[in-house]
Ligand code: SF4
C-alpha cells in the first residue's frame with residue numbers, strides 16, 4: 001500500500017502515518033476509511049480502532065507483505081522526503097494526480113510481445129531486418145490477467161483493448177480464454193483487439209468472432225492490397241489474412257480495417273475501402289503516419305531504408321506524395337515550430353503539457369505491458385525497450401527520484417494495480433515532470449512530443465475524410 005492511499009482514501013480527518021524504528025503506526029481514521037472498508041466488505045467496525053490499524057490494512061489488502069511495503073516506505077521518508085513534510089498530508093489536492101484508481105475507465109493491455117510480422121518502423125524490429133535484440137518475448141496468461149484485473153475491478157471499466165508496443169494479442173497462447181474472461185466479466189465493457197491478421201488458423205479467428213460480437217471489435221492493420229501490404233507488414237501472408245478476416249466476420253465478429261498510407265499504397269485507398277465493404281468490415285480508417293519524422297531534429301525524411309539481415313537495403317518506404325494523405329502535423333505544425341523555436345529540443349522544453357492535453361488523464365486510461373508493468377500510456381512504456389539508446393530513456397531516472405525501479409510498477413501477487421495507480425508514478429511523478437523547465441531537468445520528452453499543446457502528430461494521423469463507418473455497423477450490429 002502506498003501512503004497515497006491512506007491519504008486519499010482511508011481517512012476523512014487528518015491522517016497520520018508515522019515511522020518509529022521499523023514500526024509503522026497508523027492513526028485513527030474517519031468516515032472515508034470505513035466507507036472504503038465497507039465497500040470491500042472485508043473490514044469490521046473494530047478495525048476502526050487505532051490499535052487494530054495494521055490488522056485492518058492487512059485485512060483490507062489481505063497480504064502481510066503490503067504492511068512490509070509501508071514500513072519500507074516509511075523508512076525512506078526520513079531520507080527521501082517520500083510523502084510527508086514537503087507535501088501536506090492532510091491536503092492531497094496539492095498533488096496533481098493523473099487520476100485515482102476508482103476513476104480508471106480504459107485499459108490498454110499488451111498480451112504478448114511476440115508478432116508474426118516484421119514491420120520496419122515498429123519498435124519490435126531493427127528497421128525490418130530482425131527482431132529488436134533487446135526485446136524479451138513475454139505473454140500474459142489467463143491466470144496473469146485474472147491477477148491483474150480481478151472480476152470485480154473490471155466492472156468499473158468502459159473499455160479494454162488488447163494491442164501493445166511490441167506484439168499482438170493473437171500471439172498469446174491464452175488469447176481466446178482472456179477475451180472470454182474479459183467479455184464475461186463485464187458485458188457492458190467494450191473489448192477491442194488489434195492485429196495484422198496473419199497469425200493463427202481460421203478456426204481461431206472463427207472462435208474469436210463468436211466470442212466478441214459487436215460492439216466489441218477487432219481492428220485489422222492492413223496497409224494496402226495483395227501486391228503492397230507486405231511492403232510494410234513484412235511476413236504477413238495476404239492469403240492467410242483474407243482467410244482469417246473472413247472467418248472472424250462469418251462467426252459474428254465486428255471487423256475494422258486500419259490502412260496506413262505510404263507512397264506505395266496511396267493509390268489503393270479507394271479500392272481497399274471497397275474491399276473492406278465487400279468483406280463485411282464495419283469501419284475503414286485511412287491513417288497518415290508520423291513515423292517519417294525525425295523527432296530529434298524535426299526533419300521529415302522523404303525515405304526510410306528497410307534493412308536486410310545482411311545490413312543491406314531491401315527497399316525504401318516513402319511518405320504519401322499527395323498532400324491530402326500527408327500527416328497534417330508534419331506538413332504544417334513542425335515547420336511552424338522549427339521556425340518559432342529554432343529546434344525541437346527548445347520546443348519540447350517550452351511546450352505546455354497538462355491534464356487537459358495528456359491523453360491518459362483525459363481518458364482515465366492506463367497501459368499494462370506483457371511484463372505486467374503499469375504505465376499511463378503505451379508511449380511512456382516505449383522507453384522500456386528503447387532502441388534509440390540509454391540517453392533517451394527518462395523513465396528509469398524518473399522512478400529513481402522516489403527510489404523506485406521498474407519492479408515497483410510491476411503487478412505481482414503482492415503489488416496490485418490499485419497499489420501502482422495510487423503510487424508515485426501516477427500520483428505525482430509524471431505530472432510534476434511537466435512543470436520542470438527542461439528535459440535536461442527531467443521534463444518528459446515523450447509527453448512533450450506526444451501530448452504537447454502545439455503539435456500532436458498522433459492525433460492528426462487520422463484522416464477524417466477517409467474514415468468510413470460502413471452502413472451495416474450502424475444498423476443491426
Ligand atoms: S504487426 Fe504490429 S507488432 Fe507486429 S511488427 Fe508490425 S507493427 Fe509491430
Ligand code: SF4
Nearest residue numbers: 358359360377447451
Ligand atoms: S505521453 Fe505523457 S502526456 Fe501523453 S498520454 Fe502519456 S503520460 Fe500523458
